[in-house]
Amino acid sequence: MGRLAGKVAIVTGGASGIGRATANLFSREGAQVAILDRNGAAARETVENLRRAGAEAGAWEVDLAEGAVTETIIANVAAEMGRIDVLVNNAATYVLRSFAQMTREEWQKVLDTNLTAYFLCARAAAKEMRKHGGSIINISSVHRIISEPNSGAYAASKGGVSQLTRNLAIELAPDNIVVNSISPGFIRTPMSVVNGVDETTTPNFIDTYVKTGRIPLRRAGLPEEIAAAALFLASRECGYLTGADLVVDGGLTITL
Ligand SMILES: NC(=O)c1ccc[n+]([C@@H]2O[C@H](COP(=O)([O-])OP(=O)(O)OC[C@H]3O[C@@H](n4cnc5c(N)ncnc54)[C@H](O)[C@@H]3O)[C@@H](O)[C@H]2O)c1
Secondary structure, X not given: OOOOOOOEEEEEOOOOHHHHHHHHHHHHOOOEEEEEEOOHHHHHHHHHHHHHOXXXXXXXXXXXXXXXXXHHHHHHHHHHHOOOOEEEEOOOOOOOEOOOOOOHHHHHHXXXXXXXXXXXXXXXXXXHHOOOOEEEEEEOOHHHOOOOOOEHHHHHHHHHHHHHHHHHHHHHHXXXXXXXXXXXXXXXXXXXXXXXXXXXXXXXXXXXXHOOOOOOOOOOEOHHHHHHHHXXXXXXXXXXXXXXXXXXXXXXXXXX
16 A cells, blocks of 8 residues: 555645655555646646546646636635545745846746745644644745845745745644755756756756865755655655754755
């Protein structure tokens, strides 16, 4: 029997990268998976693949930055799939822009997607989870700890995710809902492609992070390696862990 047998899991941003790997793994472990993503075509394709493998899954096309429809969509998931046990808040966006050049609209879009949507999804999902307990997993980033030029809004949003995680862990503990986060380092996904180039394959990345051992494991991570951490946080084995952050970065942040 799978580690998530009988559970219903929502994965936001489940149409690509870390979210897709998580949806795939959760499904293999027996969960019914609901993918919420603004890329409807990719979400439907992911769900078709899961169904072909014999799993139950559904796709909901939604821009979570808009906020207004989140509660209704999550209520629809609960009605269609019967319950909600796990929420993986994963959908996020990155705007590469200097502090001086970033517009208010760009700033707001990053915060709406990466932080406010996490809050809104958690609030809506917790209404269902209160009936039987559950698990919320917020995908953060090493940018909550470190920072670099041109990533101010993203770093601020991920710092916010950390504190939101701790706060929800306290407020939802009486309902037997555990809330934890994962801070990935450099992971090879479409998000690591900047201007058409995968930044984890550039000479600059290799020279700065790999050859020097700044990432002690001397490579970028894979989406499946973040999904594996999410599986632990979603499983029954995680019953006494809440408010914690798992840094999954090949050791990057210990060499700073
Ligand atoms: N890739 C990395 O190196 C890395 C590192 C640290 C943290 N992360 C975090 O991991 C998570 C997943 O990132 P990824 O690398 O898999 O990215 P990705 O770009 O491959 O996938 C993101 C998914 O989220 C969806 N999405 C984005 N904005 C949305 C919105 N407003 N509404 C609905 N769906 C939306 C996209 O359509 C896409 O399917 C993010 O929270 C990201 O911040 C990634």
